Amino acid sequence: MTRNEAARSRQAVTVECRVNGRRVRAQVPTHRVLLDFLRDDLGLTAAKRACDVQVCGACTVLVDGLPVSACTYLAVEIDGRSVESCEGLLQDGRLHPIQQAFVDAGALQCGFCTPGMIMITKALLEDYPQPSAKEITAYLHGNLCRCTGYKKIIEAIQTAAKSQAPVGNQR
Amino acid sequence: MLQPFQLYEPTTVTEASSILGDLGDQACAYAGGTELLLAMKHGLLRYAHLVNVKRVGLGGISFDEEADCLRIGATATHREVERSALVAARLPLLSSMERHLANVRVRAVGTAGGNLCFAEPHSDLATVLLLHNATVKIGSVSGTRAVGIADFLVDAYTTCLRPGELLLEIAVPRLSGDMGAAYRKFAFFERPTVGVGTALVATADRTTVAEARIAVGCVGPMPFRAAKAEAILAGVPLAGHAFDTALREAADEVARGCHPVDDLYGSGDYKRHLAMVLTKRAIAAARDRLHGETTDDAE
Numbered sequence: 001m002t003r004n005e006a007a008r009s010r011q012a013v014t015v016e017c018r019v020n021g022r023r024v025r026a027q028v029p030t031h032r033v034l035l036d037f038l039r040d041d042l043g044l045t046a047a048k049r050a051c052d053v054q055v056c057g058a059c060t061v062l063v064d065g066l067p068v069s070a071c072t073y074l075a076v077e078i079d080g081r082s083v084e085s086c087e088g089l090l091q092d093g094r095l096h097p098i099q100q101a102f103v104d105a106g107a108l109q110c111g112f113c114t115p116g117m118i119m120i121t122k123a124l125l126e127d128y129p130q131p132s133a134k135e136i137t138a139y140l141h142g143n144l145c146r147c148t149g150y151k152k153i154i155e156a157i158q159t160a161a162k163s164q165a166p167v168g169n170q171r
Numbered sequence: 172m173l174q175p176f177q178l179y180e181p182t183t184v185t186e187a188s189s190i191l192g193d194l195g196d197q198a199c200a201y202a203g204g205t206e207l208l209l210a211m212k213h214g215l216l217r218y219a220h221l222v223n224v225k226r227v228g229l230g231g232i233s234f235d236e237e238a239d240c241l242r243i244g245a246t247a248t249h250r251e252v253e254r255s256a257l258v259a260a261r262l263p264l265l266s267s268m269e270r271h272l273a274n275v276r277v278r279a280v281g282t283a284g285g286n287l288c289f290a291e292p293h294s295d296l297a298t299v300l301l302l303h304n305a306t307v308k309i310g311s312v313s314g315t316r317a318v319g320i321a322d323f324l325v326d327a328y329t330t331c332l333r334p335g336e337l338l339l340e341i342a343v344p345r346l347s348g349d350m351g352a353a354y355r356k357f358a359f360f361e362r363p364t365v366g367v368g369t370a371l372v373a374t375a376d377r378t379t380v381a382e383a384r385i386a387v388g389c390v391g392p393m394p395f396r397a398a399k400a401e402a403i404l405a406g407v408p409l410a411g412h413a414f415d416t417a418l419r420e421a422a423d424e425v426a427r428g429c430h431p432v433d434d435l436y437g438s439g440d441y442k443r444h445l446a447m448v449l450t451k452r453a454i455a456a457a458r459d460r461l462h463g464e465t466t467d468d469a470e
Contacts, residue, residue: 011177031174033208074208142274159449
């Protein structure tokens with residue numbers, strides 16, 4: 001059986017993608033994980049390495065809008081896709097409503113989990129625009145805060161959900 | 172740290188099969204990578220070659236009306252199964268199990284086929300598929316074959332796939348309308364410690380158990396059907412003292428029949444106790460569903 005060009009093996013791949021809206025083209029070794037690509041190659045350090053086994057959520061970023069653990073996701077997978085990390089939420093120096101809600105609620109202590117918490121919140125509000133407390137805790141099952149400041153985080157998410165609700169739904 | 176590897180991106184089953192066949196033990200099929208990449212990062216598995224099977228066209232979820240079964244493409248993600256309206260309507264137990272599988276990020280990337288092929292003994296999906304009497308379709312350059320889920324999983328981390336074969340599709344027969352089913356698990360974080368799925372069919376007059384199914388996961392190298400416990404429940408009235416007695420006996424039988432290992436998630440004895448408790452709860456929940464009650468398959 002002959003192998004065509006597409007099936008040819010490669011140890012490095014040229015990826016063309018968007019990272020926080022910016023066009024990026026880079027040569028990426030196949031074994032490079034997205035977290036290292038973002039932090040070391042692009043200097044985007046919001047996503048953090050903590051557990052490194054997909055259970056803590058500190059490395060949460062969005063790929064085509066879906067949350068992934070960048071620590072265990074091959075960078076070559078982002079070819080042709082759009083990646084969002086917490087840095088990308090800032091618009092003209094202004095905080096995104098989710099970020100503002102976290103600040104207002106005091107939903108961060110040491111801050112290490114915060115970029116992951118904010119990105120999972122962005123994904124949550126896409127899936128459940130007006131989430132119940134139960135839906136919030138279920139969705140955040142895989143995002144750990146070792147300062148254990150969950151109550152404030154849930155409050156912040158509820159505030160963020162209200163701030164993006166259609167005007168008619170606001171109190 | 173991941174060690175360097177060669178990545179192949181075939182676009183047909185034949186191509187993928189021929190590459191996997193040629194490279195043998197040196198290569199592994201790669202889909203979501205949520206388990207494979209973890210094991211490779213920690214040096215537990217080493218492959219010089221990974222074959223990405225996501226471009227082969229094995230995705231998608233459909234319902235085969237004629238065979239009355241759900242067809243899940245091997246590379247369909249857990250998220251796709253979880254959020255499929257088709258699955259929610261036709262196989263609600265599968266839907267609710269997926270909603271509580273691992274975490275939202277793993278579900279967005281991990282695939283149903285990858286979960287089965289990795290054959291991790293702690294798989295919610297494998298246990299629930301075994302409860303449904305699911306079969307898998309396997310393909311290679313030399314054709315396709317169908318295998319029951321119990322024969323597909325041959326040992327911990329081991330399937331019946333031969334070199335050059337890949338999983339194409341999972342076929343999940345719908346549980347009949349007069350069947351109540353439930354899945355109960357106990358888990359720390361993403362990995363279930365013990366998971367028990369049960370299904371009860373009532374007789375036409377809805378007074379007696381016509382058929383009972385019990386699938387037990389995480390307490391042996393692969394999930395198993397507790398045949399003796401199933402037999403204890405068959406023919407028992409659906410209410411009253413007789414049901415309660417049979418429920419207790421079946422749960423004790425499940426505990427006797429499982430062989431959990433001691434690990435950081437608990438001793439073997441502890442897990443055997445959990446299997447007993449979860450069996451009772453799952454059977455009770457299955458009966459409640461027979462009576463039209465809806466409960467969530469939460470942990």
